Amino acid sequence: MKKKQLFSLLVFVPVILILSGCAPVMTNNQMQFGITAAQKELWNEAIFRWEKVLEITPESGAAYNNLAVAYEKKGEWDKAEMAYETAMKFAPKNKYIQANYEKFKTRYEPKEKKESETKKNEKK
Secondary structure, three states, X not given: OOHHHHHHHHHHHHHHHHHHHHHHHHHHHHHXXXXXXXXXXXXXXXXXXXXXXXXXXXXXXXXXXXXHHHHHHOOOHHHHHHHHHHHHHHOOOOHHHHHHHHXXXXXXXXXXXXXXXXXXXXXX
16 A cells, blocks of 8 residues: 555544544534524524534434424424424434424415415405
């Protein structure tokens, strides 16, 4: 093995191992940062943080659930629905996600019906 290859292995393998060990910590920090932002109603910041979580753990039902709540608060109904559906896909037995999604559907459907009725009335 060449010296450069050996050096690369000796340097990069430990770095990769260290970073992979940091992933759960970084995920938890980003998740908590997003929660803190959401508590202050800083929805764009919360979304940014939870998207960072998904870069590290793309199958996080909790992160998708949190994103859905943030999108819902911003009135981005389609994005919220997609995020809830993805959260349910990754965590189908999570009672909190199920409850949030059910509440969302009861709030979203009346808005959708009201908007379509308004559009119908405008056409007349």
